[in-house]
Amino acid sequence: xxxxxxxxxxxxxxxxxxxxxxxxxxxxxxxxxxxxxxxxxxxxxxxxxxxxxxxxxxxxxxxxxxxxxxxxxxxxxxxxxxxxxxxxxxxxxxxxxxxxxxxxxxxxxxxxxxxxxxxxxxxxxxxxxxxxxxxxxxxxxxxxxxxxxxxxxxxxxxxxxxxxxxxxxxxxxxxxxxxxxxxxxxxxxxxxxxxxxxxxxxxxxxxxxxxxxxxxxxxxxxxxxxxxxxxxxxxxxxxxxxxxxxxxxxxxxxxxxxxxxxxxxxxxxxxxxxxxxxxxxxxxxxxxxxxxxxxxxxxxxxxxxxxxxxxxxxxxxxxxxxxxxxxxxxxxxxx
Numbered sequence: 001x002x003x004x005x006x007x008x009x010x011x012x013x014x015x016x017x018x019x020x021x022x023x024x025x026x027x028x029x030x031x032x033x034x035x036x037x038x039x040x041x042x043x044x045x046x047x048x049x050x051x052x053x054x055x056x057x058x059x060x061x062x063x064x065x066x067x068x069x070x071x072x073x074x075x076x077x078x079x080x081x082x083x084x085x086x087x088x089x090x091x092x093x094x095x096x097x098x099x100x101x102x103x104x105x106x107x108x109x110x111x112x113x114x115x116x117x118x119x120x121x122x123x124x125x126x127x128x129x130x131x132x133x134x135x136x137x138x139x140x141x142x143x144x145x146x147x148x149x150x151x152x153x154x155x156x157x158x159x160x161x162x163x164x165x166x167x168x169x170x171x172x173x174x175x176x177x178x179x180x181x182x183x184x185x186x187x188x189x190x191x192x193x194x195x196x197x198x199x200x201x202x203x204x205x206x207x208x209x210x211x212x213x214x215x216x217x218x219x220x221x222x223x224x225x226x227x228x229x230x231x232x233x234x235x236x237x238x239x240x241x242x243x244x245x246x247x248x249x250x251x252x253x254x255x256x257x258x259x260x261x262x263x264x265x266x267x268x269x270x271x272x273x274x275x276x277x278x279x280x281x282x283x284x285x286x287x288x289x290x291x292x293x294x295x296x297x298x299x300x301x302x303x304x305x306x307x308x309x310x311x312x313x314x315x316x317x318x319x320x321x322x323x324x325x326x327x328x329x330x331x332x333x334x335x
Contacts, residue, residue, distance in 0.1 A: 001045075001047055001048070001049050001050055001053075001103075001105060001106065001278050002049070002050070002051045002052075002100060002103065002104070002105035002106070002108045003037075003038065003052050003053065003055050003105065003106045003108065004043065004052070004053045004055070004094065004097050004100070004105055004106065004108070005024065005048045005055065005108050005109075005110050006025070006053060006055040006084070006090070006093035006094060006096070006097075006107075006109060006176075007022050007024045007034075007036060007054060007056060007057075007108075007110055008055055008056055008057040008058075008060075008083075008084035008087065008093060008096075009022075009023070009057075009087065009105055010241060013024065013227065014225065014227060014230060015223075015285045015326070016324070016325065016326030016327075016329075018310065020055070021064075021312070022056075022064060023110070023111070023133055023224070023225070024110035025064065025067055025068075026224070026230065027277075027279050027293075027295060027296065028113065028224065028230075028233060028234050028237055028277075029234060029237045029238055029241060029260045029277050030247075030260060030262050030263075030277075030279065030280070032067070032071070032072055033110050033113060033224055034068065034110055035071045035074075036113055037108055037113070037114075038052070038071060038077070038165070039075075039109060040046055040115060040116070040301060041106065041116065041194055042075065044116050044117065044118045044119070044120055045120060045122065046119070048076070048124035049075065049077055049106070050076075050077060050078065050101070051074045051077055051078045051079075051080060051313075052068065052071070052077045052078070052079050052324065053080045053081075053082065053097050053100045053105075053273050054057070054068050054079070054080070054081050054082075055082050055083070055084050055091055055093055055094070055096050055097050056081055056082070056083055056084070056264070057083070057164070058083050058084075058085050058207060059083065063193070065079075065081055067215060068081070068187045071107055071260075080097075080100055080294070082096050082097045082099070082100070082164075083096065084096040087196075088196055089191070089192070089194070089197035089198055089199075090109065090196070090197070090198055090199035090200075091182045091185055091186075091196075091197040091199040091201065091202045092148070092171035092186070092196070092197040093199075094107060094182060094199055094202075095179065095182045095186065095197075097107075098179055100175075101175040101176060101178065101294070102175055102176050102179075103174075103175060103176075104170055104171070104172065104173050104174070104175065105171075105175050105201070106169070106170065106171050107124075107169070107170045107172065107199075107233070108168065108169050109147075109168035109169075111168065111223070111224060111225045112167065112168065112221055112222055112223055112224055112225070113220070113221075113222040113224060113233060113237075114128075114130070114167065114169065114218045114220055114221050114222065115218060115219050115220040116130075116217065116218045116219055119218060121214075121216075121241045122171045122216075123173075124171070124212075124214060125212045125213055125214035126172070126173050126174065126177075126210055126212045127171065127172050127173070127203065127206060127207075127212070127213045127214070128169065128170070128171040128213070128214045128215065128216050129143060129150075129153075129166050129169070129170050129171075129213065129214075129216070130166075130167050130168075130170070130215070130216045130217070130218055131143050131164040131165060131166055131167060131215045131216075131217065132164070132165050132167050132217065132218055132221050133163050133164060133165070134163055134165040135163070137154070137157060137160065137161075137162060137163050137164075137165055138156055138157065138158070138160075139156065139165075140155065140156065140166060140167075140311065141153060141154065141155045141165070141166040141198070141199075141200035142154055142157055142161065142162040142163070142164055142165055142166060143162060143164045143213075144161050144162045144164075145162070145164070150207065150213040150214075150215060151207075152204060152207070153166065153200050153201075153203050153204040154200065154204070155192050155193045155198045155200040155201060155206060156193045159292065164215070165313045166200065167218065167221055168232070169214075169218075170199075170203070170310060177206060177211070178202060178203075178206065181202040181203075181205040181206050181209075182197070182199075182202045183231035184205065185197050185201060185202055185205075190229065194335045196291065204223065212245075215219040216301070220236075222236060222237075222272025223314050227309060227324060230293070230309070231275075231291060231292070231293065231307065231309070234277050234293055235258075235274075235275035235291065238258035238259070238260055238275055239258050241278050242258050245257070245258060245259060245260045245261070246260075246261050247261060247263040247265070248262055248263060248264055248265030248266060248267065248278065248280075249260040249261075249265070249267070249268075250264075250267045251267070251268045251269070252268055252269050252270065253267055253268065253270050253271065253272060254270075254271045254272070255272050255273055255324060256271070256273030256274045256290070257273055257274060258271045258273065258274060259273040259274070259275075259276045259277075259278070260276070260277045260278060261278045261279040262277075262278060262279045262281070262282070262296070263280050263281075264280050264281040265278045265279065265280060265281060265283065265284075266282075266283045266284075267283075267284045267285075268284070268285050268286075269285060269286045270284050270285065270286060270287045270288065270289065271287075271288045271289070272284070272288075272289050272290070273289075273290055274290060274291070275290065275291045275292075276290060276291070276292055276293075276294070277292075277293045277294070278294045279293070279294060279296040279298075279312075280296045280297075281296050281297040282294045282296060282297060282298045282299070282300075282310075283298075283299045283300070283301075284300045284301075285300070285301045285302070286301060286302050287300050287301065287302060287303045287304065287305065288303075288304045288305070289303070289304075289306070289308070290305075290306050291306055291307050291308075292305050292306065292307065292308040292309065292310070293308075293309050293310070294303065294310045295309070295311050295312045295314070295327075296312050296313075297310070297312055297313045298310045298311065298312060298313060298314045298315070298316075299314075299315045300315075300316045300317075301315075301316070301317045301318070302317055302318040302323075303317065303318060303319045303320065303321075303332070304319075304320040305319070305320075305321065305322070305323060306322055308321070308322055308323045308324060309324050309325070310323065310325060311325055311326040311327040311328070311329060312327040312328070313327055313328045314326065314327060314328060314329045314331075315329070315330040315331070315332070316330075316331045317330075317331070317332030317333060318332045318333060319331050319332045
């Protein structure tokens with residue numbers, strides 16, 4: 001089974017951290033969003049994923065590919081990469097993986113983390129879409145029902161026709177049929193909301209052509225699309241995975257759980273927590289930090305931080321503040 005992840009978007013709402021690292025590769029308590037998605041499916045589905053297909057932006061470098069290959073290697077998956085040269089919608093993004101659109105597969109837009117109960121039945125329908133009840137459906141594609149049967153899929157409806165939001169996770173038994181539906185949209189230049197080619201419209205075309213559709217539910221749906229949401233989701237994961245929080249070195253510290261200290265990280269003479277994630281290789285000395293993420297190989301010294309993100313290889317010194325600095329940045333006086 002294939003896992004297709006369109007990830008060419010620039011992640012503007014989590015800048016500056018997405019300037020170098022695509023949003024799906026941002027770390028949440030020691031694991032990237034992409035790897036957590038793979039872990040979830042391997043845990044809840046009866047069959048494992050064999051191939052990962054990643055739709056990248058044209059300027060993504062070798063480091064991005066290397067990280068994704070590493071994820072695939074750790075999960076016995078074959079990695080494939082395709083390019084989306086320009087952003088023209090979700091259907092267009094999937095179509096950019098056209099040479100891999102055959103057989104069965106999962107399509108996931110990696111803006112969120114999610115969880116679900118094991119034993120999801122995906123074999124009984126041509127398409128399975130994951131949904132969640134929301135109060136305001138106008139921001140999402142929705143599934144419209146007649147009784148228990150899904151009869152229509154609508155992208156961001158202006159009228160309240162359904163509260164079942166499509167959350168960007170799909171199983172398709174025959175990816176070739178989806179490729180054909182998207183190709184018809186492109187050839188006829190049928191653009192949906194926002195003037196873009198919408199995957200919801202291609203899926204609805206399959207539905208109207210007689211494909212059988214089922215739905216599946218998630219037990220959690222956690223947003224990672226903004227700085228506050230990423231902090232909130234990290235705090236939730238810290239609470240949930242509280243049995244595996246300490247991998248690095250901690251000396252002469254006061255810890256207010258939950259706090260994660262990743263492998264190779266070193267924390268000394270500091271007060272951490274609650275809700276702090278110190279990623280692999282980071283160093284923290286003589287600081288007070290709460291509700292924050294210190295990404296890999298960053299350094300914080302003599303600082304008081306709250307609600308903050310410190311990018312990879314970044315440095316913060318003697319700064320009492322709410323900060324949000326990107327990779328390889330520096331804040332505070334020189335050492």
